[in-house]
Amino acid sequence: MVQAPRRVVLVGNPNTGKSTLFGVLSGMTVRTGNYAGVTIEKKIGQIAHEEFPIELVDLPGTYSLSPRSPDEWVTVKVITGDAVGEAAPDLIVCVVNATLLRRNLFLVSQLLELGCPVVLALNMIDSARSRGMLIDCDKLTQNLGVPVVAISASKREGIDLLRSEIVKALSHGRTIEPAHPLPEAFYDMRDSLAAKLSVIASTKSGNPTLPNRYLVERALLDVGGEAERSIVRMLGDAANPEITATREELARLVGAPNDIECESRYAWSRQMLAGVLGDTGNTPHHVTEWLDSVLTHRVFGLVIFAAFMMLIFQCIYAWSGIPMDGIETIQGWISGAVESVLEPGVLRSLIVDGMIAGVGGVLIFVPQIALLFLFLALLEDCGYMARAAFLVDRVMSFFGLSGKSFLPLMSSFACAVPGVMAARVIENPRDRLATIFVAPFMSCSARLPVYLLLITAFVPATRILGGWVSLSGLVLLAMYMVGVLVAIPTAWMLKRTLLRGEAAPLVLELPEYKWPDPRVVAVRVYDASKAFVIRAGTLIFSASILIWAAGYLPGDHTRQHELQALIETADESAAPQVAIWTKELKNESGKLLENSLLGRLGHAIEPVVKPLGWDWRIGVGAIASFPAREVIIATLGTVYSLGGDVDEEDEGLIDALRASTWPDGSPVYNVPVALSIMVFFALCAQCVSTLLVMKRETNSWRWPIFSFVYMTTLAYIGALLTYQIGIRL
Amino acid sequence: MVTLDMLLPGQSAEIVRVSGVDGIAIRLREMGFIPGEGVRLLRLAPLGDPLKCMIQGCRIAIRNREARRVEVVPQ
Numbered sequence: 001m002v003q004a005p006r007r008v009v010l011v012g013n014p015n016t017g018k019s020t021l022f023g024v025l026s027g028m029t030v031r032t033g034n035y036a037g038v039t040i041e042k043k044i045g046q047i048a049h050e051e052f053p054i055e056l057v058d059l060p061g062t063y064s065l066s067p068r069s070p071d072e073w074v075t076v077k078v079i080t081g082d083a084v085g086e087a088a089p090d091l092i093v094c095v096v097n098a099t100l101l102r103r104n105l106f107l108v109s110q111l112l113e114l115g116c117p118v119v120l121a122l123n124m125i126d127s128a129r130s131r132g133m134l135i136d137c138d139k140l141t142q143n144l145g146v147p148v149v150a151i152s153a154s155k156r157e158g159i160d161l162l163r164s165e166i167v168k169a170l171s172h173g174r175t176i177e178p179a180h181p182l183p184e185a186f187y188d189m190r191d192s193l194a195a196k197l198s199v200i201a202s203t204k205s206g207n208p209t210l211p212n213r214y215l216v217e218r219a220l221l222d223v224g225g226e227a228e229r230s231i232v233r234m235l236g237d238a239a240n241p242e243i244t245a246t247r248e249e250l251a252r253l254v255g256a257p258n259d260i261e262c263e264s265r266y267a268w269s270r271q272m273l274a275g276v277l278g279d280t281g282n283t284p285h286h287v288t289e290w291l292d293s294v295l296t297h298r299v300f301g302l303v304i305f306a307a308f309m310m311l312i313f314q315c316i317y318a319w320s321g322i323p324m325d326g327i328e329t330i331q332g333w334i335s336g337a338v339e340s341v342l343e344p345g346v347l348r349s350l351i352v353d354g355m356i357a358g359v360g361g362v363l364i365f366v367p368q369i370a371l372l373f374l375f376l377a378l379l380e381d382c383g384y385m386a387r388a389a390f391l392v393d394r395v396m397s398f399f400g401l402s403g404k405s406f407l408p409l410m411s412s413f414a415c416a417v418p419g420v421m422a423a424r425v426i427e428n429p430r431d432r433l434a435t436i437f438v439a440p441f442m443s444c445s446a447r448l449p450v451y452l453l454l455i456t457a458f459v460p461a462t463r464i465l466g467g468w469v470s471l472s473g474l475v476l477l478a479m480y481m482v483g484v485l486v487a488i489p490t491a492w493m494l495k496r497t498l499l500r501g502e503a504a505p506l507v508l509e510l511p512e513y514k515w516p517d518p519r520v521v522a523v524r525v526y527d528a529s530k531a532f533v534i535r536a537g538t539l540i541f542s543a544s545i546l547i548w549a550a551g552y553l554p555g556d557h558t559r560q561h562e563l564q565a566l567i568e569t570a571d572e573s574a575a576p577q578v579a580i581w582t583k584e585l586k587n588e589s590g591k592l593l594e595n596s597l598l599g600r601l602g603h604a605i606e607p608v609v610k611p612l613g614w615d616w617r618i619g620v621g622a623i624a625s626f627p628a629r630e631v632i633i634a635t636l637g638t639v640y641s642l643g644g645d646v647d648e649e650d651e652g653l654i655d656a657l658r659a660s661t662w663p664d665g666s667p668v669y670n671v672p673v674a675l676s677i678m679v680f681f682a683l684c685a686q687c688v689s690t691l692l693v694m695k696r697e698t699n700s701w702r703w704p705i706f707s708f709v710y711m712t713t714l715a716y717i718g719a720l721l722t723y724q725i726g727i728r729l
Numbered sequence: 730m731v732t733l734d735m736l737l738p739g740q741s742a743e744i745v746r747v748s749g750v751d752g753i754a755i756r757l758r759e760m761g762f763i764p765g766e767g768v769r770l771l772r773l774a775p776l777g778d779p780l781k782c783m784i785q786g787c788r789i790a791i792r793n794r795e796a797r798r799v800e801v802v803p804q
Binding site: 106222397507 | 751752753760761765771772774775777788790791
């Protein structure tokens with residue numbers, strides 16, 4: 001008979017090695033998802049056991065069960081068993097950092113008040129040992145009344161014992177006697193408030209749910225917190241005066257709410273540790289001291305940080321090149337294989353130009369994303385990320401962002417998709433939103449081919465400053481700066497209008513440095529890549545097919561297919577004839593494109609883009625590149641009758657651009673036009689993947705839509721100004 | 730009245746109280762900034778803000794604004 005699954009929640013302070021432990025206990029059996037209405041991820045794994053299935057729920061690290069945001073509230077509700085749609089936990093496993101026992105017991109004191117069985121996992125015991133700390137686990141077990149298991153998740157020490165304690169606790173299935181760390185008067189007041197609230201509830205129509213004991217406690221202790229708000233939501237404004245009155249009476253009896261909570265809990269903590277900690281003192285972690293003196297040095301700290309960032313950026317750029325070329329090569333092989341099997345025709349074009357090009361468009365991103373997350377995971381796990389936030393916080397706050405925004409924004413220079421995802425580390429929702437909104441302004445690597453093409457074609461290859469600096473390089477840098485310079489006032493404005501609110505405080509723990517755990521890192525990289533491929537991938541793929549269709553239909557492609565067939569089946573002796581056919585094919589392809597839906601659309605919007613200096617072909621390219629920016633190169637290639645597979649280094653396209661003219665004969669492209677195109681691409685929201693990821697990370701369509709409208713408008717204005725001013729200079 | 734942000738790098742002090750009843754005050758107390766605890770200011774960030782201190786064996790970074798709420802007696 002299959003037994004019902006038992007539920008175990010994994011709780012603990014941040015930086016206690018919870019993720020590592022979660023990975024060790026649940027292996028690869030992790031399921032992810034979302035809790036309704038919040039951005040924290042649901043992570044559930046399975047602990048292997050013959051008698052009954054055990055579910056392990058990983059929750060975000062927290063210092064206290066006093067919730068101050070919707071995210072924290074959901075975490076607390078899952079622990080207390082009040083989360084909608086979530087089963088109540090049968091066991092709480094609290095992970096504690098053995099080297100910071102006193103502070104960690106604050107949370108433990110709150111957990112022990114709930115009445116749910118608890119098992120304490122005393123993690124990082126190896127670290128404590130090497131620093132000469134002696135901890136008597138048996139005495140601690142005795143004092144607390146719950147099993148305490150010393151473990152080292154990273155060294156896989158004590159895990160079996162922990163597992164058996166978990167199973168033992170689940171098998172007993174008892175609830176435990178709740179602890180009372182706070183003064184008795186507090187619990188009396190809590191009960192009296194609960195009674196008064198249930199009276200209010202009974203007078204309300206609609207049979208409202210009664211706030212549970214825990215909610216009432218938190219309402220008493222957290223002035224103006226989520227619990228209070230929650231109760232008022234449930235029972236109406238009549239609850240307010242009751243809560244305030246009870247608080248005042250409590251204050252008269254024992255003192256101000258926060259004071260009594262902290263003092264009582266830390267006093268309890270001291271009691272629990274009686275006879276537990278050996279008297280050998282606390283030698284500091286030498287490696288951390290030494291590393292910090294270098295890495296957070298007042299002068300060199302920032303320099304080293306900048307060097308690290310540049311190094312990472314360079315590496316991602318350089319190393320993702322090879323896999324990306326590899327993917328393009330494979331794409332070429334597959335296209336070639338399909339071409340050799342199918343005759344030229346609609347189906348073949350759909351598969352090769354639509355589907356294969358589409359899938360390739362998605363997979364191109366994966367190496368960058370994987371590499372980026374690899375670096376992020378390594379930096380986060382080893383402990384450096386907190387130091388980075390510490391170093392740049394001042395600069396970031398000035399612009400309305402948080403110190404933790406730096407890395408997501410930095411990542412967005414490679415690709416905004418993982419950059420936006422990386423903003424999860426920012427707990428303050430307003431700072432996180434501001435960071436997500438501003439991330440796409442960091443010129444991503446997809447814009448680079450566009451910049452390179454136009455700069456090579458139209459920026460004179462002069463050198464300035466005595467030959468040290470090339471004008472082309474300078475223009476490239478300028479394009480990157482355009483994004484940044486627009487992002488800064490945007491963030492600043494956002495923080496003063498839509499995202500206005502109390503500045504989030506920074507109280508950041510800087511954990512001790514440690515070697516990153518390979519399993520934790522691998523899981524993070526895998527999760528991020530998989531999430532990307534599945535979610536954004538379905539859309540880029542569909543969009544590419546739509547673009548293909550718009551560029552293919554309507555139109556009679558018989559001559560085009562005829563020519564393709566002729567060229568492919570011709571033998572070497574017919575070389576001059578093949579050249580003629582090839583030329584005709586290119587012309588035919590170009591004409592078909594012009595008459596297609598996409599082409600007609602391009603002509604239709606020509607009046608709109610003419611003030612920017614663009615002709616219909618550029619307009620078509622810009623539209624086609626809305627799903628993904630690089631599409632413009634391929635589109636321009638086709639449009640200029642060169643066929644679809646054109647790289648930015650292809651001399652043909654560059655010459656074609658230079659030679660392109662308006663109907664009256666004047667050249668389309670000049671420096672101001674090229675600049676206006678680049679500025680447009682620098683500022684425009686042309687990446688469906690980013691918009692999709694934005695939707696997922698902000699849980700609403702509002703932000704991606706706002707971003708799209710805002711950025712596209714800015715791009716248009718920017719391009720307009722660039723061109724209009726440019727031609728007058 | 731001496732507050733945490735007034736200490737010099739390397740200086741130790743004992744906490745007298747943390748002023749305020751809002752979320753920031755609660756957060757500070759949860760992290761261990763309670764009366765009677767010893768705190769040592771380790772260093773300042775390159776631009777002077779935030780500051781890094783050692784409390785209950787843990788390194789914590791807080792901004793000057795938050796540090797001003799922590800009243801201390803220098804040792």
